[in-house]
Amino acid sequence: MFKKHLSLMFIFVFLVNLSFASTLMRQLEEERIKLVEKVSPGVATVFTIREVKVVNPFAGTPFGDFFGFPNEREFTQKQEGLGSAFIVKIDKKKKLVYLLTNNHVIENATNIKVRFKNNKIFKAKVIGKDKLSDVAVIAVPFEKDIEKYAEKHILKLGDSDKLKVGATVIAIGSPLGLTGTVTMGIISALDRSIEGHPGEGFIQTDAAINPGNSGGPLINLEGEVIGINTAIIAGAQGLGFAVPMNQAKWVMEQILKYGKVKRSKIGVMIQPLTPELAEHFGVDKGVLVAQVMEGAPAEKAGIKSGDIIVAVNGKEVEDINDLQKYIMRNLPGTKITITVVRDGKKMDIKVKTAPWEETVSVENMEEMEAKYGLVVQDITPEVVERFRIPKVPYGIIVYGVKFGSVADEAGLRSGDIILTVNRKPVKSAKEFWNVIKKAEVQEKDFVVLFVQRGISKIYTTLPILSEKK
Numbered sequence: 001m002f003k004k005h006l007s008l009m010f011i012f013v014f015l016v017n018l019s020f021a022s023t024l025m026r027q028l029e030e031e032r033i034k035l036v037e038k039v040s041p042g043v044a045t046v047f048t049i050r051e052v053k054v055v056n057p058f059a060g061t062p063f064g065d066f067f068g069f070p071n072e073r074e075f076t077q078k079q080e081g082l083g084s085a086f087i088v089k090i091d092k093k094k095k096l097v098y099l100l101t102n103n104h105v106i107e108n109a110t111n112i113k114v115r116f117k118n119n120k121i122f123k124a125k126v127i128g129k130d131k132l133s134d135v136a137v138i139a140v141p142f143e144k145d146i147e148k149y150a151e152k153h154i155l156k157l158g159d160s161d162k163l164k165v166g167a168t169v170i171a172i173g174s175p176l177g178l179t180g181t182v183t184m185g186i187i188s189a190l191d192r193s194i195e196g197h198p199g200e201g202f203i204q205t206d207a208a209i210n211p212g213n214s215g216g217p218l219i220n221l222e223g224e225v226i227g228i229n230t231a232i233i234a235g236a237q238g239l240g241f242a243v244p245m246n247q248a249k250w251v252m253e254q255i256l257k258y259g260k261v262k263r264s265k266i267g268v269m270i271q272p273l274t275p276e277l278a279e280h281f282g283v284d285k286g287v288l289v290a291q292v293m294e295g296a297p298a299e300k301a302g303i304k305s306g307d308i309i310v311a312v313n314g315k316e317v318e319d320i321n322d323l324q325k326y327i328m329r330n331l332p333g334t335k336i337t338i339t340v341v342r343d344g345k346k347m348d349i350k351v352k353t354a355p356w357e358e359t360v361s362v363e364n365m366e367e368m369e370a371k372y373g374l375v376v377q378d379i380t381p382e383v384v385e386r387f388r389i390p391k392v393p394y395g396i397i398v399y400g401v402k403f404g405s406v407a408d409e410a411g412l413r414s415g416d417i418i419l420t421v422n423r424k425p426v427k428s429a430k431e432f433w434n435v436i437k438k439a440e441v442q443e444k445d446f447v448v449l450f451v452q453r454g455i456s457k458i459y460t461t462l463p464i465l466s467e468k469k
Helices: 002-040 063-067 145-150 245-258 275-281 297-301 321-326 365-372 381-387 429-441
Strands: 042-057 074-089 096-101 109-115 121-123 125-130 135-140 168-171 181-192 202-205 217-219 223-231 240-242 266-273 287-292 308-312 335-342 345-352 374-377 394-399 416-419 445-455 456-463
Touching: 002 042, 002 181, 002 217, 002 266, 002 308, 002 381, 042 345, 074 168, 096 145, 096 245, 109 125, 121 135, 125 245, 135 245, 181 240, 202 223, 223 245, 240 245, 266 321, 275 335, 287 297, 287 321, 297 345, 308 321, 365 374, 365 429, 374 429, 416 429
Parallel strands: none
Antiparallel strands: 042 074, 042 109, 074 096, 096 135, 109 121, 125 135, 168 181, 168 217, 181 202, 202 240, 217 223, 223 240, 266 287, 287 308, 308 335, 335 345, 374 394, 394 416, 416 445, 445 456
C-alpha cells in the first residue's frame, strides 16, 4: 500500500513540475514576443542604387546589339542593394532622424531610400561613414510625421563591454529582402579580429545572419542594441559577426561631431608575444615592438625596438587588438601613457599621438588611368632605352596623356618623369595611383607633382577627382 502511495506521489510531483515547466516556457515565449514587437518598429530596410562600371566583352563585335549591350568598351550600369538600419537619435534643430547602419550597405550609393515598419518610405542621406569599423550614420528629414514615429521607436543602446559568451541575442533585419525577419542565438565569442579592420574587435554569434541583415541590430534580452550585424563568412553556417555597440557609439559620436572618424597612431610595427618570446623577455602578456618608424611619435618619445608594451593609460594590453584599440580611439595630438618592459624593468613613456591614416590600395589601375586620362609606367631598363631618358634615382614615366583630361590640363606630357607626389618619392605606377586614390578618399583638391622633362624640372598640380566622378 505504501509503495502504491509513493508511486502516486512521484507521478503527482512529476505532473506538477511538468506543468510548472510548461508555464515557464509560455511566459518566456510571451516575453520574447513582447520584446520583438517593441524593438521591430525601430528597424528599417535600406534600399540603395549604385552606379558600377562594367567592361563590355562584346565591344566592337556584332554580338553587342544582339545581347543588348552598348557599343562602348566600358559602360555604367545601375546596381540595386539591400540592407538594414535602426533609429538611434532625433535632432529637432536640424529636423533629422538618425539611423545607424553598415558602411558597406551605403558605400558608393547614389540613391538611398529607407522604409520603416509603417511602410512609409523616405529618401536618406549619408551623414558620415567609416570603412574601418564598417559603421555609417544616415538620416531622413522630418516629413510625413516620421519624427513622431521615430520618437516612439528609438532603440536603446546597450553596453557591449558587459557581454558574456553564451548570452542570448536576437538579430532583426531584412535578409534576402525578407523584411522584419527575427533570428535568435547566442554570443559565440567576443573581440574577434577580421582582416582589414585593425583595432576593431567583433562579436561572433550563431544567430542566423544573411545578406540584407547587414546594418540591423543585434539585441539582448533587455531589448538593448549590443551590436550591428555586419558580416558572414561565405559557405559557413552559424558564423555571423556584429560591431560591438560601444565601438559603434564611439564612431557615431565622432561622425556627428566632426563629420568623420579621427584616430591616432604612434608609429610602431608590432607582433604578438608568443610563449617563447614571453619567456625570453620575462613577461606574462603584452605586445612586442618589432620596429619603430623613423620620425614617428614613438621614436620621439623614446620607445625602442624590443620593448614590450604592457599597458596604455593604465589599461592592460593582452594582444595586438587591445593595443590598436587603446591607441586608435584617441584624437590625434592626445598625450597618452605607454607602459613598456625593457630589460626586465617597467617604465611609463608619454607619447603624443599622430593622425592615423587608412591604407588605400588601387586594385584596378586601368580605371584610374581612364579617369585621369593618364598612363604611367615603371622605369625599367627597356623603358630607359626606348625613351632615352636620363638616369634618375626614382620616379615613373608618363607613357600617355589623353587630350582634354585633367592630366592634360595639369600640363603633363608623354616622356615626363614624375619624381615625387606631395614631395614624397614615387617608385612605381601602383604606388603613384595608391597616393592618388588616398587623396580622393581624403577629399583633397589636388596633389603636387615634381616632374622632370628633359634636363628641366618643374612643379605642377594634378586636380583630384572625387570618387563619384
